[in-house]
Amino acid sequence: MFLIYVNDIATNIKASISLFADDTTLFYSDKCPVHLHSVLTQDLWTLHHWSKVWNVTFNPQKAAVMTISKYRNDHPPLLFNNTHLAETDTNKHLGLLFHHSLSWHTPIIHLHQKVMTKINRLFVNSFVNLVLRHALLTINKMNILPVFDYGNIIYDNCSDYNNRMLDKPQLSAAKITLGCLETTSFNDVLADLNLINLNLRRKISLLCYVSKLIFGMVPCPFPASSFRSFKEFVPYALRHNQNVQIPLLKKSLSYNFFLRKASSLWNSLPLEIKSSASHSTFMNRLNSHYQI
Numbered sequence: 001m002f003l004i005y006v007n008d009i010a011t012n013i014k015a016s017i018s019l020f021a022d023d024t025t026l027f028y029s030d031k032c033p034v035h036l037h038s039v040l041t042q043d044l045w046t047l048h049h050w051s052k053v054w055n056v057t058f059n060p061q062k063a064a065v066m067t068i069s070k071y072r073n074d075h076p077p078l079l080f081n082n083t084h085l086a087e088t089d090t091n092k093h094l095g096l097l098f099h100h101s102l103s104w105h106t107p108i109i110h111l112h113q114k115v116m117t118k119i120n121r122l123f124v125n126s127f128v129n130l131v132l133r134h135a136l137l138t139i140n141k142m143n144i145l146p147v148f149d150y151g152n153i154i155y156d157n158c159s160d161y162n163n164r165m166l167d168k169p170q171l172s173a174a175k176i177t178l179g180c181l182e183t184t185s186f187n188d189v190l191a192d193l194n195l196i197n198l199n200l201r202r203k204i205s206l207l208c209y210v211s212k213l214i215f216g217m218v219p220c221p222f223p224a225s226s227f228r229s230f231k232e233f234v235p236y237a238l239r240h241n242q243n244v245q246i247p248l249l250k251k252s253l254s255y256n257f258f259l260r261k262a263s264s265l266w267n268s269l270p271l272e273i274k275s276s277a278s279h280s281t282f283m284n285r286l287n288s289h290y291q292i
Contacts, residue, residue, distance in 0.1 A: 002021075002022070005054070006019070006054075006056070008050075009024070009047070009050055011050075012046050013026070013043050013046060013047075014028070014039050014042065014043055015027055015028035015039055015040060015043050016028065017043075018093075020094060024047075025093060026040060026043055026044075028040055028043075033074065033075035034075070036075060037075045037076050037078065040078055041078060041079070044078060044079070044080045047080075048080065048081055058080070058081060060080045060081045060083035060085060061083070063080060063085050063086075064085060064086050064087070064088040064091060065078050065085045065086070065087050065088065066087070066088050066089070066090070066091045066098075066100050067087075067100055068098075068100055068101075068102060069100065069101070070101050070102075088100075089106075090106060090107075094151075095150065095151070096150075096151045096154060097110050097111075104155045104157075104158035104159070104162055105158075105159075105162060107155065108155065108158060108162045108165055108166060109165070111147070111148075111166070112165050112166065112168070112169060114147060115144060115147050115148065115169040115170075115173075116169050116172070118143060118144060118147065119144065119169060119172060119173050119176070122139055122143055122144075123136070123139075123173065123176045123177075128176060128179075133177060133178065133179065136176070136177040137177050137193060139177075140173050140174070140177050140193075144169075144170070144173045145170075145201075148166065148170065148198055148201065149201060149205065152198075152201065152202045152205050153202060153205050153206045153209055153258070154258075156202045156203075156206060156258075156261070157257070157258070157261060163198070163199060166198050167186065167197065167198060170197070170198055171186050171189065174189045174190060174193055174195060175189055177193060178192055178193060180192075196290070196292060200290065203265065204286065204287075204290065204292075206261070206262055206265060207265060207266065207269070207286060208283060208286075209262075210262050210265075210266050211276075211279050211282045211283070212279060215278070215279045217279060269286075269289070270289065272285060273285045273286055273289060
């Protein structure tokens, strides 16, 4: 009923608007801070007018403004319900923390602390000593690994330093589960528990998402021309027909972006996996390929 009630909230909104339950986010991109401020101010006034018509109360104290840029662009403050909206360097969207520079260092520090807090709560000494290993492994798989897996394809292009930072809590939870010495190597611990490292988990999650895109199981968030296979625009059979077109990017900084990385990773798979007739068949062959 609530979704029906707020169904027309995006009417006359010029910026992109994202709704999830009672959370509303406005996105707008422009090189001119003045025009950016003008559009968002108009949209905030539209939302204020909508709230008066439908008797909905917004809380400006819970709202915030984040400018996504590597450079700090000064712009006039935004007003909503006659209240200045606070500026912030980070913003949590659907459970994922984003930094204004789109750097993953701060979000990964937050993720690291979140996982370590869970580990300290779940794996207390008095509890670990009384529970069998397979039960500890089940707790690890159900409570620790899903935290790493949520949205992991988004921060897959983080630095090696951040990757090592994420490996530490996984290793800590795995050693507690196994009950081994601190000096035991990471690979030996994962092999004994039949687990895979987080880097490979993110790679599999990324390929799973690409497969769902190709089979039309999820909506494509990119322009139709930016992610398509060669067989869509090549009229004759080639051995690379199952490959997807890799976007041409000018800056080396863009080589690790999602589209290019996803396309390259997909193209590197064996032909037998890429030519799967269904998503379930693809996942079975992919898991066999990585010996999972």
